Amino acid sequence: xxxxxxxxxxxxxxxxxDVPAEAGRSALRHLVPGSPVALQGxxxxxxxxxxxxxxxxxxxxxLEWGTLALDLTAVGEGGLMEAPVPPGWGSTARARPPSIRxxxxxxxxxxxxPPGPGCEVxxxxxxxxxxxxxxDAPDLVRLLNTVATQCHRLRLRRAxxxxxxxx
Numbered sequence: 001x002x003x004x005x006x007x008x009x010x011x012x013x014x015x016x017x018d019v020p021a022e023a024g025r026s027a028l029r030h031l032v033p034g035s036p037v038a039l040q041g042x043x044x045x046x047x048x049x050x051x052x053x054x055x056x057x058x059x060x061x062x063l064e065w066g067t068l069a070l071d072l073t074a075v076g077e078g079g080l081m082e083a084p085v086p087p088g089w090g091s092t093a094r095a096r097p098p099s100i101r102x103x104x105x106x107x108x109x110x111x112x113x114p115p116g117p118g119c120e121v122x123x124x125x126x127x128x129x130x131x132x133x134x135x136d137a138p139d140l141v142r143l144l145n146t147v148a149t150q151c152h153r154l155r156l157r158r159a160x161x162x163x164x165x166x167x
Contacts, residue, residue: 016081018044031124033113035124044112052127070148070155
């Protein structure tokens, strides 16, 4: 049905780390150029190796972020991600399907870094090095630590911007 976004099943080939876009920008340096990244509104979706969702709580504890409320989540097996609009569909009105031209998909996810055509994306996804990640794969621990640090900074900045409550 036109206007209904395609949903990608998670946990089979990749999981997703969902973070504020501002925090995600800092993490891009830990990704290889072929690592897919999607953007939807003010949220960035970093594709990570399948099974990463299960590792997230333990990694956050190990990195000493586990006790803080951070604005990051991992979605894995059983989850769905809205498929981003293919690259180039937003460049001209004629290139876009009618549902996008008419604004039905306004606010749809878009690729910030699309997966390369015809290549296996799994090799470019962040993974735990000890769990079979290749030497070229980005390290999930470094990525997660960067994102957690940035999420905490955003939280502190927002807290400081709030007016003080006086008795």
